[in-house]
Amino acid sequence: MPPLAGPIAATRFAALTTRQVAIFRRCARGVLLCAALLLVAACAQAPVHNPLATWVPSPNFDVRRPVLIVLHFTHQHSVQQSLDTLRTSNSSGPVSAHYLIGADGHIYQLVADTRRAWHAGAGHWGTITDVNSASIGIELDNDGQTAFAPAQIDSLLRLLTDLTTRWHIPRTQVIGHEDMAPGRKDDPGPQFPWQQLADAGFGQWPRGVLVDPPPGFSPWLALRAVGYPLQDRAATVRAFHHHFRGTDGDQLDAEDLRILDALTR
Ligand SMILES: [Zn+2]
Numbered sequence: 001m002p003p004l005a006g007p008i009a010a011t012r013f014a015a016l017t018t019r020q021v022a023i024f025r026r027c028a029r030g031v032l033l034c035a036a037l038l039l040v041a042a043c044a045q046a047p048v049h050n051p052l053a054t055w056v057p058s059p060n061f062d063v064r065r066p067v068l069i070v071l072h073f074t075h076q077h078s079v080q081q082s083l084d085t086l087r088t089s090n091s092s093g094p095v096s097a098h099y100l101i102g103a104d105g106h107i108y109q110l111v112a113d114t115r116r117a118w119h120a121g122a123g124h125w126g127t128i129t130d131v132n133s134a135s136i137g138i139e140l141d142n143d144g145q146t147a148f149a150p151a152q153i154d155s156l157l158r159l160l161t162d163l164t165t166r167w168h169i170p171r172t173q174v175i176g177h178e179d180m181a182p183g184r185k186d187d188p189g190p191q192f193p194w195q196q197l198a199d200a201g202f203g204q205w206p207r208g209v210l211v212d213p214p215p216g217f218s219p220w221l222a223l224r225a226v227g228y229p230l231q232d233r234a235a236t237v238r239a240f241h242h243h244f245r246g247t248d249g250d251q252l253d254a255e256d257l258r259i260l261d262a263l264t265r
Contacts (some may be wrong), residue, residue, distance in 0.1 A: 063114040068135040073142035073187040097137035105151035123181030126227040174203040183235030190242040206262035213261035222260035
């Protein structure tokens with residue numbers, strides 16, 4: 001084949017070079033993006049070796065244990081919808097939970113117990129200021145309007161028995177999402193059967209005959225002692241009412257004080 005005439009060859013060569021350059025640029029952008037993502041992922045991890053100290057490794061360690069269990073409702077309409085959301089993201093960004101329990105009682109696990117799932121977000125409970133790091137999150141398939149199915153609660157009780165036994169989590173350390181994030185969250189809501197859980201030994205619940213608290217009793221100190229945040233007191237009272245009265249309302253009454261006295265006595 002005869003060689004191409006000079007101007008035509010130059011044009012084809014220039015066109016090929018332009019395409020190659022475009023491909024190279026796309027590849028370079030991809031490589032740079034991957035490198036940036038790896039860097040972000042690396043930066044998100046705490047340094048394995050603290051530069052303040054001399055690293056003298058010991059073989060004697062294991063995984064950290066969760067010390068709290070946080071219950072949620074999905075506020076969605078099907079298990080499949082929630083399985084999709086809990087493996088991708090919602091309107092706020094990526095989310096997950098360790099477990100999801102369907103209305104039929106089927107238990108799904110999405111994150112290992114020893115891993116930090118993204119279910120709790122901002123808020124605190126007692127002295128636990130990073131709830132995701134310290135807790136196991138359990139989502140219940142529920143739209144926030146309908147009653148929780150008996151089969152679902154039966155499975156939850158079995159799972160709570162398993163988790164508190166295997167991880168030595170105190171049975172009282174079972175709370176709702178709204179308990180640690182009042183005002184920001186409203187799940188599992190006033191319909192959740194906290195008394196049924198308490199009868200099975202889970203969560204905090206007032207015991208014995210309720211009586212008026214002694215003079216000088218502070219409901220706010222009691223709420224704090226139970227574990228509630230107090231940044232927004234009206235929101236805290238609403239969360240307390242959902243949990244311990246199954247009602248709404250942001251004003252404390254005499255029965256609330258009796259409950260709080262019994263919880264902290
Ligand atoms: Zn929640």
